[in-house]
Amino acid sequence: MKIKIQRETLVEYEVDMQDATLLAVLGEIKTSQDASLTYASGCRSSVCGSCSMRVNGKEVLACGYKVCDGDIVEPLKNVPVIRDLVVDMDKAYEFNVKSKAWSNQKVHMPDVTQENEKINEIQSDCILCGSCYSACPVYEVNPEFLGPFSLTRVWKYVSDVRENDSKEKIDTIQTNGVWDCTLCNECTLVCPQDISSKSDIEKLRSKSAMAGYTDPNFASMNFGGGLSF
Structure with missing residues (x-):
């Protein structure tokens, strides 16, 4: 499965995961492919709101969204980007x-x-x-x-x-x-x-x-x- 993540440019990653949340996929990429990937998370239960980001132009919580092949992941809009998927609220x-x-x-x-x-x-x-x-x-x-x-x-x-x-x-x-x-x-x-x-x-x-x-x-x-x- 391939997804693209908006960093300084749009970067494509491939992971061998099925029925996984976006937060789990981001964790796998950071652990096994690119330790510099930056994102925020907290409760992992859709309670704290820390992992809010955009997928295919729509706002989601990464801990609750199930990834699909070809997804494009971006930081929130209307706020300054600190790094990768982390924004200044x-x-x-x-x-x-x-x-x-x-x-x-x-x-x-x-x-x-x-x-x-x-x-x-x-x-x-x-x-x-x-x-x-x-x-x-x-x-x-x-x-x-x-x-x-x-x-x-x-x-x-x-x-x-x-x-x-x-x-x-x-x-x-x-x-x-x-x-x-x-x-x-x-x-x-x-x-x-x-x-x-x-x-x-x-x-x-x-x-x-x-x-x-x-x-x-x-x-x-x-x-x-x-x-x-």
Whole structure:
């Protein structure tokens, strides 16, 4: 079986393995063929998100993806490559700070019902793999977009009944935020935890409208002087 790995150039390797995960194949290549091959891994159980990379143009976790002959393996997009398949996620994590994606809970918290928990339960399953960040096409035109990676975390806190000031978070995500998303759904398709960032962003838009905000793109539209019937 042959696969190609994007390094400084696209390098082809051949391994005698069947029904193997990409992480196992990378380990075999590093051990027996090329010790300089660099990649990241951690739990090996699709929990930590460390081994996120792209195969044939789609984001996967190497520990869960089964390799096929002819696969092309690349690092994540929209982030600097440190070496081979290892990338620098610092800027992606910085967007969590810019979007204030953290909890501002009161000292005396209200009772949380099972219904309350279900509202944002799945968002808590995010493993910070960065797949959605890599898949998002908006970064090609706006590198300062807060992105699905951070906005889905904002929804987690905005929808939490224990939050002290969700309005502050809504205010923060108006610039380079909810209105910049194209709702293409690419983030949802690659999430290993089945989190729909697109849906979360749509709900944040609704919250924004309730707070008095509107899509700024409408203000720049020219409707040609009115409607005719």
